[in-house]
Amino acid sequence: MRRLLMCLAWLLCLPLVAHAGNDCREQQLPPAKVAAAAETALRAVAALEQMDAPVALVARVGTDLSRHGLVYSHAGFVVRDHAQGRWTVVHLLNECGSDRSGLYAQGLVNFFSDDLINQDLRIVWFKPDIARRLATRLQQMPRHGLHHPHYNLIARPGSRDYQNSTAWLVEMIASAIADKPIYDRTAAYAFARGDGFLPETIHVPYTQRVLGGLFTANVDFTDHPIATRLSxxxxxxxxxxxxxxxxxxxxxxxxxxxxxxxxxxxxxPA
Known part of the structure; x- marks a missing residue:
């Protein structure tokens, strides 16, 4: 049965071409990578089916962030009985390295097929009341999706002008944790901060910004104050x-x- 499921997943994902989040050049993943993604997806599904929860947070390793002491680079909400399938990942992705983003619903095999560094996986389940409210919100999207299409990889937390995939997650989680629904991004992030959320500090030297070619469409350092850019x-x-x-x-x-x-x-946490 397991082999059959892997074969079905492999067949469904064989014509994998450009994903949002990369430069959108047409590419087809080798069968070995698709098979590895299918195996990870099956592992995730088995764990998700054991828990009576309508949504969880699932994380993957798409970029090597070890120089910052980090493991997981991206995460999304995996939703049970979504319109797109039994377990569907809803997440924000940068569109082809541009300054724009979109909200996407993907199957787990596709989620783990995006040319990742490895197939490491973490799943976090929320407290039941939070999971219930969050699942309802995600099923209603794009309504009340708290999405800002102007993307910045290094977006300042709480920024009105930019958003990245992790900022969107925090804002959506906060909107589900609050006793009353939150429909405003600024209010959602303010709630998260008041509830104990703390952003991480990433050091990017000026020389790396200039010589490392970090001035690209999806990175805008001017979202941060001058003092931050100097430090x-x-x-x-x-x-x-x-x-x-x-x-x-x-x-x-x-x-x-x-x-x-x-x-x-x-x-x-990692």
């Missing part, structure tokens, strides 16, 4: 900062993580 210490919303927030604030119900295909004990 090179940028506050950003990372996947780890989201994990830490949920854990500290008591919003986490359960966590599972796999490294190199093996289920691990979870000592803390």
């Amino acid at each position: 090179g210490d940028y506050p950003v919303v990372t996947v780890r900062s989201i994990f830490r927030y949920l854990d500290r604030a008591g919003h986490t119900e359960h966590v599972q993580e796999w490294r190199n295909g093996h289920l691990m004990s979870v000592p803390g």
Whole structure:
């Protein structure tokens, strides 16, 4: 049965071409990478089916962030019984390296097929009341989606002018945690800060910005004040900062993580 499911997943995802989030050149993933993504997707589905929860947070390793001490670079909400399928990932993606973004609904195989560094995986389940409210909100999208289409990879947390994938996650989570629904991005981030969310500080030296070619359409340092740009210490919303927030604030119900295909004990956020 497991082999059959992997074969079906492989067949469904074989014609993989340009995803949002890269430069949109047509490309087809090697069968081995598609098979690895299918195996990770099956692993995730098995764990999700064991928990009676309508939504969870699922994280992947798309970029090597080890120089910043980080593991997971991207995350999304995996929604049960979504219009697109039993377990569908809803997440924000940069569109082809431009300054724009969109909200996407993808199957788990596609989510783990996006030319990742590895197939490590972490799933975080929310407390039941939060999960219920968040799932309802996600099922209603794009209505009340708290999406700002102007993308900035290094968006300042709470920025009115820019948003990235992790900032969107925090704002959506806050909108579900609050006792009353929040339909404004600024109010959502303010609630998260008041509830204990703290962004991470990422150091980007000026020389790296200039010589490292970081001036691209999807990166805008001017979203941050001059003092931040001079110091090179940028506050950003990372996947780890989201994990830490949920854990500290008591919003986490359960966590599972796999490294190199093996289920691990979870000592803390990564």
